Amino acid sequence: MFRKYSVIIPVYNRPDEVEELLECLVNQTYTNFEVVIIEDGSVTKCDKVVESFREKLTINYYFQQNTGQGFARNTGFKYAIGEYFIILDSDALIEPNYLEVVENQLNTDSLDLFGGPDKDHPNFSPIQKAISYSMTSLFTTGGIRGSKKNLGGTFHPRSFNMGLSREVYKRTQGFIITRMGEDIEFSIRAISMGFKSGLIPEAFIYHKRRTSFSQFFKQLNFFGKARINISRFFPKELKLVHTFPMVFTLGCLSIPLFYLIYKPFFYLGIILLLIYTLLNFIDSTLKNKSIKVGLLSILAVFVQLFGYGIGFMSEGWKKLFEEKGYKQTGEKIEYPS
Numbered sequence: 001m002f003r004k005y006s007v008i009i010p011v012y013n014r015p016d017e018v019e020e021l022l023e024c025l026v027n028q029t030y031t032n033f034e035v036v037i038i039e040d041g042s043v044t045k046c047d048k049v050v051e052s053f054r055e056k057l058t059i060n061y062y063f064q065q066n067t068g069q070g071f072a073r074n075t076g077f078k079y080a081i082g083e084y085f086i087i088l089d090s091d092a093l094i095e096p097n098y099l100e101v102v103e104n105q106l107n108t109d110s111l112d113l114f115g116g117p118d119k120d121h122p123n124f125s126p127i128q129k130a131i132s133y134s135m136t137s138l139f140t141t142g143g144i145r146g147s148k149k150n151l152g153g154t155f156h157p158r159s160f161n162m163g164l165s166r167e168v169y170k171r172t173q174g175f176i177i178t179r180m181g182e183d184i185e186f187s188i189r190a191i192s193m194g195f196k197s198g199l200i201p202e203a204f205i206y207h208k209r210r211t212s213f214s215q216f217f218k219q220l221n222f223f224g225k226a227r228i229n230i231s232r233f234f235p236k237e238l239k240l241v242h243t244f245p246m247v248f249t250l251g252c253l254s255i256p257l258f259y260l261i262y263k264p265f266f267y268l269g270i271i272l273l274l275i276y277t278l279l280n281f282i283d284s285t286l287k288n289k290s291i292k293v294g295l296l297s298i299l300a301v302f303v304q305l306f307g308y309g310i311g312f313m314s315e316g317w318k319k320l321f322e323e324k325g326y327k328q329t330g331e332k333i334e335y336p337s
Helices: 015-026 047-051 069-079 098-108 126-136 166-172 182-192 213-233 240-261 263-288 291-320
Strands: 005-011 033-040 059-064 084-088 092-094 113-115 161-165 197-199 205-207
Touching: 005 015, 005 069, 015 033, 015 047, 015 092, 033 069, 047 059, 059 069, 069 084, 069 182, 084 098, 084 166, 098 113, 113 182, 126 213, 126 263, 126 291, 161 166, 161 182, 166 182, 182 197, 182 213, 213 240, 213 291, 240 263, 240 291, 263 291
Parallel strands: 005 033, 005 084, 033 059, 113 197
Antiparallel strands: 084 161, 092 205, 113 161
């Protein structure tokens, strides 16, 4: 049976989240799609959850040994029958018109590679809302995450909410690394082959993200490392804007030192830091209509920038001393031209 879209969901130990996402897919206003679940070596499987949706969705379930999220998506591509593949993280929620929005956009503007932004849901916890603010704020990411204005250049869809044509898969053969920025590497490689990429602003997801600041720090630390890893494949994709968290981290850590060396710089640093903190607090409080979320957003911003900055520096330091032609795993690679 012909299916226009294959919704591919890799999952690892998250049956409850998969159930919520499948409920969203049941309610879609556009129905010409299948669902492909790739269980990537989970101990807590979602097979029983999938079975409960057999009569509501065209759904296929595959279990494999753990290979990581990138290669799990490749397995989904292999089994999918759709003309287009849509990748969603298992912790995503979508509106009933999500696929209808995508269909209307592709009928209007033919895209080979596409994606949408992520938002916080009204029912999210204050910490989740604070983290969502930090990840999308003008004062942290430049407001470019899920924006038509991309300070890093052409729009690069991210795997939490990514679509691609079957032709893109055939040409690229999917993901070539399984973690460490695998989605950005994939997007850059596809675009370099001449495929057209674009943002569909209305095709957003509600991304649950992390539920604690310690988890958030680990995630952003990983993101910082991933940005350096991407530069191993595409050196020109490392932009000045990507160094902001590192500069911020070093600046904050330098403030106490300036007290001993040159006090005017110490006081200037304190003033600038207070202004930056106040801007984030006011902006988040107004957007979320909550002083509590505004206060939590201050912590989220610092956790994000320090986590990313430290990861960026640690992986960058490692890259300085590794042999050219090796990627993070130590395996020889052939860099794209």
